[in-house]
Amino acid sequence: MRLGDQHPAFPLPWASSPEASFLATPETYLDAASTVGCTLTARRNRGDFARYFFAIFSAGLAVSGPPPLSIGLLMGVDASTKVGNMVTSIGTGHIAPVEMICNKSGWRRPAPLQNINRCFPVSACFVMIGSIVELIR
Numbered sequence: 001m002r003l004g005d006q007h008p009a010f011p012l013p014w015a016s017s018p019e020a021s022f023l024a025t026p027e028t029y030l031d032a033a034s035t036v037g038c039t040l041t042a043r044r045n046r047g048d049f050a051r052y053f054f055a056i057f058s059a060g061l062a063v064s065g066p067p068p069l070s071i072g073l074l075m076g077v078d079a080s081t082k083v084g085n086m087v088t089s090i091g092t093g094h095i096a097p098v099e100m101i102c103n104k105s106g107w108r109r110p111a112p113l114q115n116i117n118r119c120f121p122v123s124a125c126f127v128m129i130g131s132i133v134e135l136i137r
Contacts, residue, residue: 001098008089013082037101047096
């Protein structure tokens with residue numbers, strides 16, 4: 001998620017240009033959740049974890065090099081630039097994964113889904129949020 005006004009440098013793993021990137025702030029997601037009747041029950045910025053993960057990942061790549069088959073093939077020849085721009089933006093705090101757990105009171109699972117784990121309402125809520133964020137744009 002975008003944590004400030006500054007957008008990351010492009011290209012990125014999910015978008016080669018600003019026109020294809022729809023980074024939103026946590027507040028945008030919370031507004032969308034509220035619109036569909038969801039309430040926030042927990043929120044955690046995972047930026048520190050992401051920085052740690054990419055430091056360990058980079059150290060491993062320095063030793064063994066990139067694997068021959070990876071998601072980088074799907075990103076194209078500029079995959080390392082895309083990932084590098086993302087990691088730089090995470091490092092500066094401009095973007096970060098933000099964990100949000102929302103609940104929608106009164107929501108009941110359809111009968112065939114009664115035995116699915118208790119996270120299903122949260123997943124359903126985020127599917128709705130994603131759709132609403134796209135509609136707002």
